[in-house]
Amino acid sequence: MRSEIVVVGAGGHAKVCIELLRAMGEKVAYCVGAGDVPDHCLDVPVVNGDEHIALLRREGYSRLFVAIGANGLRDRLATLALSQGYSLVNAISPKAVVSPSATLGAGVAVMAGAVINADAVIGDLAIINTGATIDHDCQIGVAAHIAPQCAVAGNVVIGKYSFLGIGSRVIPEVEIGERVTIGAGGVVIANIEAGVTAVGVPARNIKINRT
Ligand SMILES: CC(C)(COP(=O)(O)OP(=O)(O)OC[C@H]1O[C@@H](n2cnc3c(N)ncnc32)[C@H](O)[C@@H]1OP(=O)(O)O)[C@@H](O)C(=O)NCCC(=O)NCCS
Numbered sequence: 001m002r003s004e005i006v007v008v009g010a011g012g013h014a015k016v017c018i019e020l021l022r023a024m025g026e027k028v029a030y031c032v033g034a035g036d037v038p039d040h041c042l043d044v045p046v047v048n049g050d051e052h053i054a055l056l057r058r059e060g061y062s063r064l065f066v067a068i069g070a071n072g073l074r075d076r077l078a079t080l081a082l083s084q085g086y087s088l089v090n091a092i093s094p095k096a097v098v099s100p101s102a103t104l105g106a107g108v109a110v111m112a113g114a115v116i117n118a119d120a121v122i123g124d125l126a127i128i129n130t131g132a133t134i135d136h137d138c139q140i141g142v143a144a145h146i147a148p149q150c151a152v153a154g155n156v157v158i159g160k161y162s163f164l165g166i167g168s169r170v171i172p173e174v175e176i177g178e179r180v181t182i183g184a185g186g187v188v189i190a191n192i193e194a195g196v197t198a199v200g201v202p203a204r205n206i207k208i209n210r211t
Helices: 012-023 051-058 071-083
Strands: 002-008 028-033 044-048 061-066 196-199 204-208
Touching: 002 012, 002 051, 012 028, 028 051, 044 051, 051 061, 051 071, 061 071
Parallel strands: 002 028, 002 061, 028 044
Antiparallel strands: 196 204
């Protein structure tokens, strides 16, 4: 069994995650890209096509990280990898601060400067991006993405696949549903229902996707 990690994704987010994994002392063997991808991501060779997830598993790789920004796709590819017998590793920057009482799922990315405070629960495949802060008792859903410099106050619930754009803010106790998008710089001061895109200060709904 090989201990090096397979990274799914070969774009800018993958570059950041490779460097997080290396900062943890891990080695990355391959990136699995799709479409028009370069042959290397940083200095990691890229193999093209999702079929390589299974091929690399047969070669003995068993540890994998999905470094894809699109929330639903990240979850689908992680589910595929799990069905093939991979385990999902976490990519946690040594320069992040994670409370010992926080709970992190599998396949989670926590970038440099992020802070996760007491009793927060971070779902599988979530991204807590550079400098984002998640305060006490928050619940961050599966494959949610909290972009750089977001501030999420205490006791906030954020649903599966939701995305908080760069620099957005959420006041305490608010519940944000699944598949919500908050525009860059938005300030959320009330609950937001599933599928909504909301922008501005305070954040107001501009569209809803009911699928
Ligand atoms: C919210 C967002 C997803 C909307 O994108 P979109 O669906 O393509 O929407 P549009 O660009 O058509 O904008 C629709 C309206 O909302 C306004 N709007 C869009 N984003 C806004 C924002 N962040 N704050 C305030 N208003 C915003 C637009 O000006 C437009 O207003 P108008 O109808 O009066 O002209 C996008 O603008 C955004 O903020 N993305 C965040 C990206 C980010 O943070 N990435 C980090 C990656 S790590």
